[in-house]
Amino acid sequence: SLENAYHTAIAMVKFAPWYAQFGQMEGSVFLYILLDLQREGLTAMASSLELEMKKRADHWQSLDYPFGSEMPWDSTGQEEVYMWTSYFGYADKAEVTLNAILAYMPTVPHWGYNGSARRYWDFVYGGKLARIERQLHHYGSGLNAIPVLSAYQKQPDDFYLLRVGHAGSMGPLANITEDGFGPAAFHSYPSTLEIDGYAGDYGSGFYGYAVNASTYICQHPEFGWIAFSGNITQEGEWIRTEITTAGKNRLFIAPLALGLEAVSGKINQVDINPDCGLIVLQLEGKTLLDLSFPDDQMIDLPVGIVKNERGYFEITPEKGETTSIAFKIRRK
Numbered sequence: 001s002l003e004n005a006y007h008t009a010i011a012m013v014k015f016a017p018w019y020a021q022f023g024q025m026e027g028s029v030f031l032y033i034l035l036d037l038q039r040e041g042l043t044a045m046a047s048s049l050e051l052e053m054k055k056r057a058d059h060w061q062s063l064d065y066p067f068g069s070e071m072p073w074d075s076t077g078q079e080e081v082y083m084w085t086s087y088f089g090y091a092d093k094a095e096v097t098l099n100a101i102l103a104y105m106p107t108v109p110h111w112g113y114n115g116s117a118r119r120y121w122d123f124v125y126g127g128k129l130a131r132i133e134r135q136l137h138h139y140g141s142g143l144n145a146i147p148v149l150s151a152y153q154k155q156p157d158d159f160y161l162l163r164v165g166h167a168g169s170m171g172p173l174a175n176i177t178e179d180g181f182g183p184a185a186f187h188s189y190p191s192t193l194e195i196d197g198y199a200g201d202y203g204s205g206f207y208g209y210a211v212n213a214s215t216y217i218c219q220h221p222e223f224g225w226i227a228f229s230g231n232i233t234q235e236g237e238w239i240r241t242e243i244t245t246a247g248k249n250r251l252f253i254a255p256l257a258l259g260l261e262a263v264s265g266k267i268n269q270v271d272i273n274p275d276c277g278l279i280v281l282q283l284e285g286k287t288l289l290d291l292s293f294p295d296d297q298m299i300d301l302p303v304g305i306v307k308n309e310r311g312y313f314e315i316t317p318e319k320g321e322t323t324s325i326a327f328k329i330r331r332k
Contacts, residue, residue: 005033006045013052020056023067025139026207027080028146031087039310057084061093067100075104075118075140076204082147098151101144107163111174112136112186115167117144119185127184128197135185139201141171142208149212156254162216166228169212172205182206214250215243217272239272253279256329259292263312268322280326288312293329300328 009030013020024030030053037046060066060081067077078097085093104118117140124130145168152161175183175195184200187193215230217239225232231242243251248266252259255274260267265287271280283289290312291299302325305313317323 002033002036002040002042003045006037006042006049009033009049010052013056021059023060023077023080025076025079025143025201025204027077028083028211029207030080031083032211053084054088057088057090060085061090065096065100066093067097075101076143079143079146083150086147086150094151098147101148102164105141105144105148105164105168107160107167112188115141115145115164115169115171117141117168122184122200123187123196126198126200129187129192131189134188136188137171137174137205138185139172139203139205139208141168142205142212145169145171145208145212149214152216153252153257153259156218156252156257159218159220162218162228162254165212166216169209170229172202172209175202210247213245213247214252215241215245215267215270216252216254217241217270218254219274237273237275239274241270241272243267243269248284256297257294258297258329261290263288263290265289265315277328277330278326279329280324282322282324283315283317284322286317287315289315296332297329298332300330301325302327 012024012030030049034046034049034053037049066081078101082094082097082101085097101117105115106113108114113136116137119135119138119140120132122138123135124132145165148161148165148168152158152165155161172182175186177183177195181195182199182202183195184198184202186195213229216228217225217230217232219225225234225239227241229243229245231244233240243266248268249262250260251267251270253270253272258279260281262283265283265285267281268284269282273279288308293299301313305315305325308314315323315325
């Protein structure tokens with residue numbers, strides 16, 4: 001339950017203070033817990049958790065480079081450091097953290113290195129073939145993609161952030177075998193070029209995909225309309241995108257800085273008319289829709305679609321399992 005998640009987050013600080021001084025692997029989950037506590041109206045728990053997390057962020061703000069995990073040379077503490085320093089408004093520290101991530105997370109035309117956060121050591125501790133080598137899409141890829149894509153949604157004109165972040169988020173899927181085995185990472189030694197035989201910490205990387213999986217639609221000055229994790233076509237004035245993520249529940253339209261998340265239900269397809277600002281969603285199942293957009297914009301939704309007490313828009317198909325809704329986003 002959400003209350004148990006709260007107590008787990010508090011226990012991390014209470015019983016492991018030495019570790020709490022570092023950014024945690026999957027530490028972004030503590031922020032997601034806080035946001036859910038706030039949404040559910042659990043004010044006392046939310047305030048308590050926010051206070052404990054701010055103590056950690058204040059400590060990071062006092063350091064030049066507040067990175068590391070249990071080992072100072074790691075590249076997985078940055079995920080949580082960025083998320084909390086960004087949340088608490090420490091923009092300078094968030095920028096330092098993002099730049100550190102971009103320094104070890106490249107974008108190159110290769111499935112194994114594209115978005116693959118620098119990892120060399122964990123085969124020694126958790127691999128079947130134990131040695132130091134460049135690991136391809138260890139869990140660092142999925143975890144570091146979280147802050148990169150979070151930064152992109154605040155800077156939707158920065159195409160480089162999208163390239164790096166999306167590549168990292170897809171890394172956990174790249175190593176899955178046909179029978180569903182998720183390995184610790186892929187061995188990059190030319191004499192090997194195989195996945196490792198142990199799962200290692202694969203689950204951490206898959207967490208990065210699960211919380212990040214989203215379709216991104218943008219208009220590039222050279223390539224035109226493109227979609228990441230989506231199949232895009234243009235028909236006259238309309239841009240149509242089929243959602244291809246596993247959950248089909250998140251969508252970000254970069255030119256509008258518009259984020260959509262189906263907390264329940266699915267988003268199967270979106271049609272965009274950039275000339276008039278009209279957007280048409282094809283939804284499956286009873287949908288609870290969360291929308292995020294810039295403060296200087298407003299949404300014109302169909303009559304009858306209103307927010308519930310938790311802040312979600314409720315959309316119920318009138319017939320069958322699918323429905324479509326059309327709405328506009330415009331300046332105030």
